[in-house]
Amino acid sequence: MDIKWLDDFLSLAQTRNFSRSAEDRSVTQSALSRRIQSLEAWVGADLVDRSTYPLVLTPAGKMFSVAASEAMRLLNDARAMLRVQETSDQVLRVSAGHALSLNFFPGWLAGVQARIGPQAMLRARILPANVHDSVLSLIEGNCDLLLCYHHADLPIELDASRFEYVHLGDxxxxxxxxxxxxxxxxxxxxxxxxxxxxxxxxxxxxxxxxxxxxxxxxxxxxxxxxxxxxxxxxxxxxxxxxxxxxxxxxxxxxxxxxxxxxxxxxxxxxxxxxxxEIRLFRARGNDKPMVDMLWNALQ
Incomplete structure (x- = not known):
């Protein structure tokens, strides 16, 4: 079961409209429908009554929405606590596509470490994901850095007032x-x-x-x-x-x-x-000391 399915379902339970929830979740309506169907298959019961408009939750859906809301609350609380611990541990959380994670990131990180020197050890955790989830991870604060490809015809669109980047190579x-x-x-x-x-x-x-x-x-x-x-x-x-x-x-x-x-x-x-282009993004408001140290070394 994918945790995104719970967020999809809770959004649908609130909007009672596939089109509005798909827009809120930044996915296509067909993709959202498939994910809800996957969740129903995992639960083993129909959660949404699609015969009415606006749609309504089935009795099983109403019961499951309570459990899903509580589960997401507990997970978000635990994540918030771990973020505080992770910040104190000074670990760089880097979200990147699979190709960059495997073929670019290890050598690049070693090069940056050599530039900084032994006086400060870079500790990093790579989080491989597709482009959509990587960008979302940076926006939601689930990672410190986004390592991604960029092309003028296929841009990574992030608000320049909130995020900045450095060009690492091609x-x-x-x-x-x-x-x-x-x-x-x-x-x-x-x-x-x-x-x-x-x-x-x-x-x-x-x-x-x-x-x-x-x-x-x-x-x-x-x-x-x-x-x-x-x-x-x-x-x-x-x-x-x-x-x-x-x-x-x-x-x-x-x-x-x-x-x-x-x-x-x-x-x-x-x-x-x-x-x-290979670009590295960060949030301008991220004042994590290790992020600042890395950014200064790159610039």
Missing amino acids: EVVMPVCTPNRAGSPAYSLPGSKAQPLPCLAYTATSYFGRVVQRIVSRIGQAGCFQNCYESDMAELLKTMALAGQGLAWLPESSIARELAEGKLVRAGSEQWTMKL
């Missing part, structure tokens, strides 16, 4: 695949209608999924490929690409070794790539 997302015996890409873009290329794709709602969609639409030349596998995690697509199952768009930091060793090669020219 990342190139490129199409790659295994080489053939001659060392050329086994699957080379754009492909042909007669022989469409097998593509290891991201889910449409993932950040990299939107990056690839933007690349293809920007080119104005339809690539002839068909999706044969789908995931929202770059590391899974990398594993499939290394197995020769198709081409995949992957961040360069995740495949630097494989490119150097010739295990993977580019499957398209520069026009099939996109350069992303």
Whole structure:
């Protein structure tokens, strides 16, 4: 059971309207409906009577709403207490996408530690999440820092009066695949209608999924490929690409070794790539000493 489902349900119990609750929860109405259905499956009973308008809670829903409200109160109280303890422990809470968590964050943190020196040890906790949940985590104060990708066409929109950022570097997302015996890409873009290329794709709602969609639409030349596998995690697509199952768009930091060793090669020219910024955000009101120390070192 996902704790977000409880917040979704309590919002719906208050608004009695899927559209209004979806807007409050910053999700689509269809996504909210699926999450409520998942919660009902977990509970084992219908919680919402969808035959009326406005909707009403079923008897089971009314009973469960009381328990859900109390559970969320206890959880929020415990979280508030732990936040105080965590602040005193001086731990940097960093929310980041899975690719950045695995491939960028460890080396970057080691570099910052070397710059600061041994007189102050950086203690960090990485919190991998998708873009939406990472941004929400920063806004709600559940993390100190947000590490994310940014592009003018796919911006991370945060209120500049409340949040500031530093530019840490750049990342190139490129199409790659295994080489053939001659060392050329086994699957080379754009492909042909007669022989469409097998593509290891991201889910449409993932950040990299939107990056690839933007690349293809920007080119104005339809690539002839068909999706044969789908995931929202770059590391899974990398594993499939290394197995020769198709081409995949992957961040360069995740495949630097494989490119150097010739295990993977580019499957398209520069026009099939996109350069992303790597940004680190923080709330301007966060006066945690370790955050200030890190920020001063970066600037």
